[in-house]
Amino acid sequence: MKLKPAAFIPELLRHIFKKPATVRYPFEKLKVPDDFRGTPVLKPELCIVCRSCVRDCPAFAIEITTLSEEEKKYKMTIHNDRCIHCAQCVESCPTKALFMDTEFEIATDSRLKLKAEYIYSRQKKTDQKSQQT
Template identity: 40%
Template sequence: MSVGTMIGDLIRSLFKKPVTELYPYVKTEVPSRLRGKLVWDPAQCAGCQLCIKDCPSNAIELIVIDKVNKRFVMRYHADRCTYCAQCVQSCRFKCMGMSSEDWEMAATQKQPFEVYYGKEEDIALFMEQAAKPGTEEPCKE
């Protein structure tokens, strides 16, 4: 590129609207089919684990609290997820989805990328068991 062309571009750009956006201060509307954070409905889950087997990034785990009564906790590693939606496709019970609203997940700590889904009491029970010293995660399948 010649110096003349560069100067021409420079002058033209002074009078053009910026193509960049002032994110995060100004947010554009995202497409309704955007694949954001995984969402999971424990009420429909049969515990079949197909979603886990089909996940290419090992990003989801199913913790079984009580198989007979279908009490499960799902641990989602958002930092491993490739947002491919394979798990959503694989679930025959339509328990899974990808949020088009919850997609801003930048963080300076690792902790927000480990997400637990399930009933509050089941998550609390699992956390309590996991916190016991020398205890492996007993109910993880």
């Protein structure tokens, strides 16, 4: 093949008159896709405390503690500082009680601020079915 010096020059000159490829980030934001994997969020009314999310989370970011055995009161703590945003918990949940939001600006100055806590009572299985339908 014949060699041509400075073959890239026309392309470079053409780009002087083009719009920038980037956006001015904090002022303009790109839309994230619909299926974006942001932060896991719990819908407490749907949770049946089967603990499959706790078992499958690769980062051990989900914790469920029993507050009261009689009242069926539970506390779920999602440690977002450990979360790796893989959405396995969403897939493991049999009742679709977990979902990923589209939030991506989650930086804070302390890990503790990333912790999300949900205190809720477990639903009976019959209620569960009626809610789903």
